[in-house]
Amino acid sequence: MSHFVTRFTAAAAAFVLGGTLLVQSPAAAAVAAPAVTAPAATAAPQFKAVVYYQKYLRRGGYATYKLKITNKGYEGQAYALLAGAFPAGTRKIKVISKPRSITCDVEGRALGCWIASLDNGDTTTLTVRAWLSPSKRGTYTTQFGVTYADSPDVDVDELIDEMRFKKFKSKVV
Template identity: 35%
Template sequence: MRRHLSALAALAVAGSLAGSALAVPATAATAPAAPASAARITPSPQSPLKATVYYNKYVRRGGSFTYTIKSKNVGEWPTDFAGLLAILPKGASKTRVVSKSSSTVCDIEKRELICFFDTLKPGRTTTVKVKVWLKRSTKGSVYGEFGTFSVDVPGGVDITNPEELDKLDLAQDIKYLKVRTKIIR
């Protein structure tokens, strides 16, 4: 139980850092380039995740549909901690995680979904299903964005201590998959 609580605390900090890392590329384009000696190269994670999203292409007005997100460890090492970030569609009246593994922890706040996975061994997959109910007034198309992340923690780092986590370079290159569902009459 202690491992799950400490991992959840660490991931909460990592989630906020990952969110701030998403804003960096927009500001980096306007800032002058740093000298080559001062540039810091962030290695890619040793256990990257590949996300696959299954979804309905069409839905009736005021209806509901389900996103099925599969995350697979395509690296050669087990994940230290990993998860899923999602931006759910506008025009939803209700969203709910309807299926997940017992070791996955998920939270939905407004349109944002975050899930933390237990250790994924190489080649293993975990699945999260999210059901979305639309408002009757929603027209056109709705969009969902889904991205996975994996963070490598060096040995000897206490992931329950926020000061040690701040010293780590947890900037992630999260690639979002954007999916579109068209609303029909």
């Protein structure tokens, strides 16, 4: 994932969380933020995201992504951050269905969703639609990643840094 897309996704996620992380100086943020950090990465992922999408798209049409996020063994209440990056040739991105406990924001071609209170074994689903420009041809590659925290006050940049993005390719015909 390019540096620009990573930073842009972090900015979108920060905006979802209230935007205060974008305007504070690092010293003020260190004083104001509680000492809560993201859990260390383990060998087995604690959260699993399954993405359903179309393999073939029409030029000028739209791509629909159904994302299913499951808490796989993290004990206690957890919060998840879902981030997505869409390629050039995307006209519009919209979350078309989601539960109330999910807060999403779209900025440009980046998507950030904060999933509140996902207990062990719980699953939540959201649907995202991206409209393609009429001139888009070739491969349409979208990236999604999910990570978790035990507190909603965690530093978003740390979550983004530990997040692993997975690519989903569709052919535009």
